[in-house]
Amino acid sequence: MSNSNGNILSIDGLKTYFRTEDGLVKAVDDVSFKLKKGETLGIVGESGSGKSVTNLSVMRLIPEPPGQIAGGKIIFDGIDVLGLPINEVRKIRGRRIAMIFQDPMTSLNPFMTISRQLTEVTQLHLGHTKQQAREHAIKMLKMVGISDAEERLDGYPHEFSGGMRQRVMIAMALSCDPELLIADEPTTALDVTIQAQILELIKDLKSRMGTSVILITHDLGVVAGMTDNIIVMYAGKVFEQAPTRELFATPANPYTKGLLKSVPDPAHEQGKELYQIPGLPPDVAHLPPGCPFAERCERAEDICRREFPPYVQINENHHSLCHFAADVYSESQAERDSK
Amino acid sequence: MPENNETNIISLQDLKVYYRSGGGLFRAAKIVKAVDGVSLDIRKGETLGLVGESGCGKSTLGKAILRLTEPTGGKVLYDGKDLAHIPKGAMREQRKHLQMIFQDPYASLNPRMTVGQIIGEPIRSFGLTNGSSVESRVQDLMETVGLSRRFIKRYPHEFSGGQRQRIGIARALAVEPEFIVADEPISALDVSIQAQIMNLMERLQAEKNLTYLFISHDLRAVRHLSDRVAVMYLGKIVELADGKEIYSDPLMPYTKALISAVPVPDPEIEAKRERIILKGDVPSAINPPSGCHFHTRCSYAIDGCKSITPQLVEIKPRHFAACIRINLEHPNIEENVKAEMGAIGV
Numbered sequence: 001m002s003n004s005n006g007n008i009l010s011i012d013g014l015k016t017y018f019r020t021e022d023g024l025v026k027a028v029d030d031v032s033f034k035l036k037k038g039e040t041l042g043i044v045g046e047s048g049s050g051k052s053v054t055n056l057s058v059m060r061l062i063p064e065p066p067g068q069i070a071g072g073k074i075i076f077d078g079i080d081v082l083g084l085p086i087n088e089v090r091k092i093r094g095r096r097i098a099m100i101f102q103d104p105m106t107s108l109n110p111f112m113t114i115s116r117q118l119t120e121v122t123q124l125h126l127g128h129t130k131q132q133a134r135e136h137a138i139k140m141l142k143m144v145g146i147s148d149a150e151e152r153l154d155g156y157p158h159e160f161s162g163g164m165r166q167r168v169m170i171a172m173a174l175s176c177d178p179e180l181l182i183a184d185e186p187t188t189a190l191d192v193t194i195q196a197q198i199l200e201l202i203k204d205l206k207s208r209m210g211t212s213v214i215l216i217t218h219d220l221g222v223v224a225g226m227t228d229n230i231i232v233m234y235a236g237k238v239f240e241q242a243p244t245r246e247l248f249a250t251p252a253n254p255y256t257k258g259l260l261k262s263v264p265d266p267a268h269e270q271g272k273e274l275y276q277i278p279g280l281p282p283d284v285a286h287l288p289p290g291c292p293f294a295e296r297c298e299r300a301e302d303i304c305r306r307e308f309p310p311y312v313q314i315n316e317n318h319h320s321l322c323h324f325a326a327d328v329y330s331e332s333q334a335e336r337d338s339k
Numbered sequence: 340m341p342e343n344n345e346t347n348i349i350s351l352q353d354l355k356v357y358y359r360s361g362g363g364l365f366r367a368a369k370i371v372k373a374v375d376g377v378s379l380d381i382r383k384g385e386t387l388g389l390v391g392e393s394g395c396g397k398s399t400l401g402k403a404i405l406r407l408t409e410p411t412g413g414k415v416l417y418d419g420k421d422l423a424h425i426p427k428g429a430m431r432e433q434r435k436h437l438q439m440i441f442q443d444p445y446a447s448l449n450p451r452m453t454v455g456q457i458i459g460e461p462i463r464s465f466g467l468t469n470g471s472s473v474e475s476r477v478q479d480l481m482e483t484v485g486l487s488r489r490f491i492k493r494y495p496h497e498f499s500g501g502q503r504q505r506i507g508i509a510r511a512l513a514v515e516p517e518f519i520v521a522d523e524p525i526s527a528l529d530v531s532i533q534a535q536i537m538n539l540m541e542r543l544q545a546e547k548n549l550t551y552l553f554i555s556h557d558l559r560a561v562r563h564l565s566d567r568v569a570v571m572y573l574g575k576i577v578e579l580a581d582g583k584e585i586y587s588d589p590l591m592p593y594t595k596a597l598i599s600a601v602p603v604p605d606p607e608i609e610a611k612r613e614r615i616i617l618k619g620d621v622p623s624a625i626n627p628p629s630g631c632h633f634h635t636r637c638s639y640a641i642d643g644c645k646s647i648t649p650q651l652v653e654i655k656p657r658h659f660a661a662c663i664r665i666n667l668e669h670p671n672i673e674e675n676v677k678a679e680m681g682a683i684g685v
Contacts, residue, residue: 023369046529047500153436161620162393189391191556193617196600200616220532221602245606262534263604264563273541274563276534280499296531 007075008180008212009035009058012074016050017217019065022212022285027053029236031072035180035229040206040213042223042244044234044259046281051216054233055182059099060089077179095125100166100174100183107169108157114141118172135220140171144201146223148224163194167201174205181206184216199226220263224248229317232256235282235292238311242318249336252320252329291323299324347416348518348550349381349404353359354423355414356396358402360625370623375574376413378651379516386544386551388565389580390558390597392621396574397554403521404552405437406430406569417518435465442523445503448495454481454506455491461513480509484539501532501633509538512547522554537564559603562586573632574623576651580658590660590670592637631662639664639672 016028119133143147187195240253261275279296294304312325354376558651
């Protein structure tokens with residue numbers, strides 16, 4: 001099944017909606033992107049931007065009702081994921097696509113030993129015997145840097161520290177040698193020193209196993225060093241999409257520019273006022289007719305409040321959802337050149 | 340900032356907070372030394388940043404200053420009084436001057452009270468109306484922190500995380516304090532909102548001459564807000580210096596590793612960076628390593644580090660560190676190691 005042009009994942013026009021008391025929430029609305037084999041894609045966004053729902057959709061983990069995948073296509077290695085019966089999806093989930101979450105405590109079963117949780121997956125997906133599964137589990141724990149794996153295997157999740165639990169989660173996710181790893185805020189709950197360890201581990205495993213990775217985060221620092229391409233999401237839409245270096249050097253969307261500017265820069269003097277994006281993220285249940293960012297955008301004009309912006313192609317790999325994408329891009333170029 | 344006016348607002352002297360952990364009928368309880376002999380001056384008008392990994396005792400230290408947790412020993416000197424030892428009733432009076440902002444603005448706001456009641460409560464209980472009505476004081480405070488006056492009858496759940504943090508700040512400001520402990524005030528917020536809250540805190544500091552103890556694990560935020568920074572590890576302050584200095588010239592191996600671990604939002608820099616990756620987790624505070632607590636993770640540790648407890652000493656002007664391998668003549672640990680290697684002919 002290699003009719004996918006080297007893309008391990010290709011998402012086209014994905015729409016994931018939720019019926020709530022507050023009305024229809026278009027959590028993901030017309031999202032498209034592609035991930036090449038062996039590459040890492042960063043998805044950046046604030047809470048409610050739809051970054052996690054996009055990936056839960058890929059795994060077909062949207063609770064229905066209230067949720068519903070209302071349109072679009074998800075092609076994983078040539079397979080139309082949305083067209084599969086759920087028992088076929090289960091064969092992919094955990095086996096070929098694995099996921100790690102922000103809080104490992106909520107995704108590990110507190111009543112089961114680490115051993116049972118690690119061996120269950122490989123017994124199910126790889127047909128391991130108990131003994132094989134146990135040996136494999138020890139190998140995986142060692143690979144993620146838990147040196148005394150034999151002793152720790154029969155422990156319970158609460159006996160592990162936060163960083164260690166995240167290692168166990170990664171070991172579990174990688175135990176079936178998946179082709180795609182989706183990491184949803186994998187280091188947000190961890191200290192910086194432990195975050196550095198985990199990011200280094202993901203990088204190392206990726207280069208050894210050739211896994212493709214989607215890294216979801218709100219931290220622009222994390223994606224800067226880890227990804228090949230980035231998409232920036234806001235209010236359920238892809239606002240900008242570009243190769244990592246290009247996105248940081250010459251953003252073509254005012255929201256991306258604002259995000260980049262609002263991170264404190266250690267090189268700057270203390271006490272200088274930080275750039276801030278005014279206002280609050282929008283209520284996705286009640287979006288305005290025009291650009292969802294218009295209210296907070298310093299360069300918004302009448303058209304932005306009236307008409308939904310076009311998805312402008314800046315160059316082959318760089319797109320931006322903005323009426324003034326081309327202008328913003330050339331301003332960014334000028335700013336870069338003047339540095 | 341307060342170069343010309345370095346009066347201390349708060350002085351901690353050998354402050355200790357110990358907890359009992361576990362224990363039962365036949366088992367002795369273990370002692371957790373969350374804060375273990377911290378001496379620190381906080382200067383009037385400054386922001387003192389306090390950083391460290393989780394479990395290092397930074398939040399406990401902040402709470403102990405305000406007696407939200409009881410100190411086990413040592414002194415908290417404020418306005419001629421030792422807050423660690425005054426009666427509880429007298430401490431309550433002091434809360435007019437000393438306030439706290441919390442990490443999770445939702446957990447720290449009573450969900451059954453309106454914003455007006457939440458912000459108005461300290462005004463009523465301290466009788467601080469100054470003639471005007473409580474409601475108008477509350478509305479003024481809401482405006483000060485960037486909340487619309489119209490929201491006064493709303494409940495916390497009707498607000499976003501950033502707005503809730505503004506409510507928490509308004510409540511802290513209601514008594515017109517001069518010192519605020521801000522414990523991870525931005526870590527639960529979205530990136531675009533973090534910048535708003537940091538700017539708000541800076542503006543309020545300038546307007547009201549506030550002093551902050553800013554506790555955070557976010558070194559970028561601490562760098563941005565703090566005049567001086569203290570680094571804490573397993574209950575002890577291990578380095579203290581001006582904010583700019585500690586980032587440009589950290590002396591302690593631990594501080595170097597902390598700064599090195601922070602990802603920089605610039606792919607060009609990230610591609611070239613050599614990162615110091617610390618091995619392992621923070622050891623347990625129940626049974627911390629002997630000598631220098633950091634020796635188990637330190638690549639420069641020598642035998643002496645296991646037995647000698649290093650003291651916080653001034654290595655350079657206004658720059659303190661606690662490490663037996665550095666001193667006034669030789670502040671750079673890497674050069675010291677190189678010199679030793681040379682001396683023994685390696």
